[in-house]
Amino acid sequence: MTSTISNRRFAKWAMTMCAAGAALIAGDAFAQNVQFAPGKAFFDTKCAVCHQAGGRGQDGLAPPLTELPGRYAANGEGRKQLGLTVLNGMFGQIAIKDKTYNFKMPSFRIESDEDLASVLNYLVFDANSKHAGAKPFTAAEVKALRVTQMDGAQVREHREATLKSLGL
Template sequence: MKTSRSLISALVAGALVLSSSAFAQAVHYPGGKATFDGKCAVCHQAGGKGMDGLAPPLVEYPGKYASSSDGRAQLGHTVLYGMFGPIKVKDKSYNFKMPSFAALSDEEIADVLNYVVFDLNAQHGAAKPFDAAEVKAWRAGPIDASAVHQRRDAVVKGLGL
């Protein structure tokens, strides 16, 4: 009887561990994940963990950006037009040249932003999902990678990051 209870307890504990890890890995934007894995993970690494000195992790700050219109535009412009130059994220320095992904469709860009903000970031506040119309509006006022970098400082300061 005691062995039965121990076995049942072990099975229940194992099931809880498996179900919680499966839940934590749920992907709500599979198209965005596919784009991320094919285009972004080479620098930002699988799961958006980042690469020291080169590309920042994407598992925290994008969720904070997505709650403000300036932050959302910064995320969109970064994907659309790229960005280069030194930046700091949580007191770590990165110096990279992110290429433009303007060749992606508006829907693909919205999907990858949604994957980063909602699947990779546990905290995204009151952020709403990105859509193709929002991306199309960002395309209407093209800027270059240098301007994206310059605007980032104001966004970071405005968000208190």
């Protein structure tokens, strides 16, 4: 019984610490003029722990999301890549500019189509300074991508092909 109580206390403490960390991240120096507030809230609570506030990335762990998502979103294959990444996760080594990242991003398939479209819009339009006339993601677009199930390694392979097709 003592073990169960200790486990419950630890779980409650861990949840409190995660919430406090998300609040600190959300209010840090990377505050932005936000168009997609629900997407930012989703990002701050579920993504920023690895990708950091505003998607600036964490060396060696999680890549920055402040440049490529905006460039991807103006192209059909790029949009597909973004959707597949949030739905299926991605893992394995990738390189961005002169840095290497080796991480395992979880799948967010259990989240609603609306939430995933919202977080993608936050990344493309709020966290990225350039988005080349991309249109906002819709819940219907995310829903259509759900039929393509991949594991994280396949998503990473798709990413490499997408980068080549976009000349990046």
